[in-house]
Amino acid sequence: MKLRLRSALRNLLHKHEIEKDLDAEVRAFVNMVADEKIAAGLPQPEAQRRALAECGGIEPVKQSTRDGRPGIAFENVWQDLRLGIRHLRRNPIFAVATILMLGIGIGANTAIFTFVNSVLLRPLPYPDSNRLTTVLTELGNSSRAPASMFELYQMRQRSRQFDQIAGIWVTNRALPGKGDAEQGKAGVVTSNFLQLFCTHPMLGRFFGPEDDLENAPSTIILSHELWVRKFSADPRIIGTSVPFGRGSPMVIGVLPQNFRLIFADDASVPPNVDYFQSLPVGPWEPNGPGFLHLVGRLRSGGSLAAAQAELTTIARQINEIGARIKVANYHLVAFSLQDDDVREVRRTLYLLFGAVAFVLLIGCANVANLLLVRARQRLHETTIRAALGASTARLMQQILTETLVTVLLGGALALLLGWAALKAIVAVEPSSFANLGQVSLDLRVLAFTFAIALLTSGIVALAPISTVRHLKLAQDLKSSGRSTTRRQSKASTLLVATEVALAFVLLIGTGLLLRTFANILRVNPGFRAENVFTLRVSVPDRDTLRQVQRVLTALPGVQSVSTVSHLPLDDVGNWYDYYWKDGTPADQQNTVMADMRSVLPGYFDTIGAQLIQGRDFTESDDAAHRHVAVIDEILARQLWPGELALGKRINVSDSPKGPYQFERDWPVVVGIVRHVQCHTLTATVRPQIYLPYPLAPRPSMSMVIRAGAALPGLASSVRKQIAGLNRNVPITHLEPLSSVVERARAESRFVSLLATLLSIVALQLALGGIYGVLSYSVVLRTAEIGIRMAVGAQRTQIMRLVFAEGLLPVALGIAVGAILSAASMPLLDHLLFEIKPGSLQVYLLSIVSILLLSGIAMLVPALRAIRIDPLTALACE
Amino acid sequence: MQGTLDLLILTAIGDAEFHGLGISRRIEQITRGAFHVAPGSLFPALHRMQEAGWLSSQWGESENNRRAKFYRLTKPGKRQLETETGEWKKVVLAMANALKAT
DSSP, X not given: OHHHHHHHHHHHHTHHHHHHHHHHHHHHHHHHHHHHHHHTTOOXXXXXXXXXXXXXXXXXXXXXXXXXXXXXXXXXXXXXXXXXXXXXXXXXXXXXXXXXXHHHXXXXXXHHHHHIIIIIISOOSSTTGGGEEEEEEEETTXXXXXXXXXXXXXXXXXXXXXXXXXXXXXXXXXXXXXXXOEEEEEEEEOTTTGGGTOSSOSEEOOOOGGGGSTTXXXXXXXXXXXXXXXXXXXXXXXXXXXXXXXXOOEEEEEOOXXXXXXXXXGGXXXXXXXXXXXXXXXXXXXXXXXXXXXXXXXXXXXXXXXXXXXXXXXXXHHHHHOSSOOOTTOEEEEEEHHHHHTHHHHHHXXXXXXXXXXXXXXXXXXXXXXXXXXXXXXXXXXXXXHHTTXXXXXXXXXXXXXXXXXXXXXXXXXXXXXXXXXXXXXXXOOHHHHTTOOOOOOHHHHHHHHXXXXXXXXXXXXXXXXXXXXXXXXHHHHHTTOOOOHHHHHHHHHHHHHHHHHHHHHHHHHHHHHHHHHHXXXXXXXXXXXXXXXXXXXXXXXXXXXXXXXXXXXXXXXXXXXXXXXXXXXXXXXXXXXXXXXXXXXXXXXXXXXXXXXXXXXXXXXXXXXXXXXXXXXXXXSTTSOXXXXXXXXXXXXXXXXXXXXXXXXXXXXXXXXXXXXXXXXXXXXXXXXXXXOSOSSOOOOOEEEEETTTSOOSEEEEEEEESSOXXXXXXXXXXXXXXXXXXXXXXXXXXXXXXXXHHHHHHHHHHHHHHHHHHHHHHHHHHXXXXXXXXXXXXXXXXXXXXXXXXXXXXXXXXXHHHHHHHHHHHHHHHXXXXXXXXXXXXXXXXXXXXXXXXXXXXXXXXXXXXHHHHHHHHHHHHHHXXXXXXXXXXX | OTTHHHHHXXXXXXXXXXXXXXXXXXXXXHTTTSOOOOHHHHHHHHHHHHXXXXXXXXXXXXXXXXXXXXXXXXXXXXXXXXXXXXXXXXXXXXXXXXXXXX
């Protein structure tokens, strides 16, 4: 072994001497054979010729001797690498084209894989995150509903499969203290909640059982960010009382800097909660509202299936207690927290992953085509090398190494491009992705890029390798590599057809997504956002709210001002519950769930919501007068199908005696409004019920201001007016309502933008492929075209000839692409809005545009063909 | 047959010193023309055996005054010749017995 290594080293280091030695030795052999023949009476040249023939040539003997040398593999690779780089430098356009195509293709894969890796593959950054589940209730018209305290209590009493079940509800709260008054998010949590997401606090302690006791003092835990911002990162804050929320709770802990809650979008739990407050768990009343998002931790060694089976049993037992949820279709369901978080984006990500894989495949097909053309041009050289004793395996190895050089250069470019793309995507920040985790390049991404690059070189090297495998020495030497065989042009046709097919699929997908985005732009969200300005305020009482309304109405240019507890399209801190009509039997009461909004008169007019029947609230709609409610058309239809809802009574839980002091009440429906989109622009999640603010006061409200025209200085005058009124009224989120709408469109815009970019790249690659193959074909057929023209072919006939050749792969590609699209587009369904995956219009448009564009790509080679001068063409031959 | 060529070359050189063509001709001679070793097989084998340490080589003058590389057996080469000869004889004997038995 040592010996072999040493001689391998010697062979590498003294290569020149060894080669000279070998050459002399073999030549001596041949000469001596010739000497024998001369001695036998042959003339010298003939003797030399026969001797050579007998020995099988000098180079082949040398090559087979070299092949037995230790270290030959290194040497060959080294040789091939140098040859590869020399080829690239000799043909820079080819080099730039291939490296760029592969760089873009692999780079797009790297960027999307980084998301897949960060979002889908990396575990959530929590202790025992694989044991965390969310627990949701399903009943009546709502799935994925939050649970009531009663349900949480029952689950805790009965469950053996979970070692912890915790709950959270996030609400808006004023954040007094240093700096401007502001409004923040408070997480009301059970005392065991934070431990599930974080091993230990940065300062102080977590909530414990002592905070659950009936008369326990009110305590809170601050986020790191709030601690720095409001308390200047002062560690002495622990143990002191701060004026947050009701009473003055004591700060008992500060969370670590990177603490984030990663929940599904519809859980109404934002990633950054400003502070947490503990909520004692007790049996409570069975009829209490459902507001808690539950997180369970499976017992060590437990399984999700066992937990789900247990929850099914518990749901039946809760149903049998009969107290609250006495409905037939009541279920408790558990999902893995990570799966639940990513359930919306997983398919989007996989689809994008598929799209970039398509782009890479098209790039591969293009590069393969280029390599094929080059291999044909170099056929003469290759044939000579084969004649000189290079084995087929050796030639293949050379092609692979050369391809690898190109692809690895492309891969290096891909990392750069992928990194840049990543930055760009994160900058656009589609919220549904950004919530899910830190997106970053890591070793796995590097390994992935490298693996993809290797795979790519394997794929693209297949085409040129096939030319080597079918070398016919004598024939190829004679033709000097200028002829092209039928088989090779068939390979090119198939490659182009593949490109067109893949590009077509991307085009269809993009068309559907763009139509979706257009539909979303056109959708009627139930309100008119133009010239409506919003801000959030935290107000201690109704009089302050009225004052705020009055001063804002007095501003010049303002038409009307009203207020609402939850703006349209703002889901965080939502409020929803069950509502039922008069005479509903107990087991049917919890079947219809609706979003509840607390408003002042004039709200519907101000945001431009349409009142269908009845009336808006008036100043006299308060606790002292008849209790009234306004509902939307959907709730009216669900509760009173085919009947007039106006004047009917509806059961609600409201809180006329103050926030969080709920009472069941029976207001009368006085108005019916058009549904307002609350969650997204496209999905109708729940119907709405509106109560007058005096019946359902909330500490945090959003003001809505309608102006006659855009008022540029409105924000500052609003600030000035409210500050003049009361310094302790925090206002935040001053923005036009149209910005809220913009944010709701962000994801669709992002996905359709990305798809558009990808299909532009794909189309360009495919068109480049058509152009390249056709141009090359015209060059090869110069003589043929010359002859045709010489015998009288018209220019149009020549054009037709070229177009016919170009159209074949395009037509084939469109046909295959259409079949692929028909099979794959239903996967896009969840991203689409008001357009069918099989939309004939999109298909037709895609076919027409591909035909038109490829026609343009074919035009240049076709024009070149008719400009061929028969005389020069024939002279060339 | 694997090893046959090595044994032939080792036997052909024996205690003497030969250049490539000499070895080729010597093999033809001692096998009475049954084996003709072409240079495409001879040189790889010679170089391989030299790497293995069985042969040593040096440049010299041929009978016709041509510069040629001459090969001779090294000590391990001679040992290898003995072992391979012994093994070959065993194989021949075994084959002969096997053929007789049928």
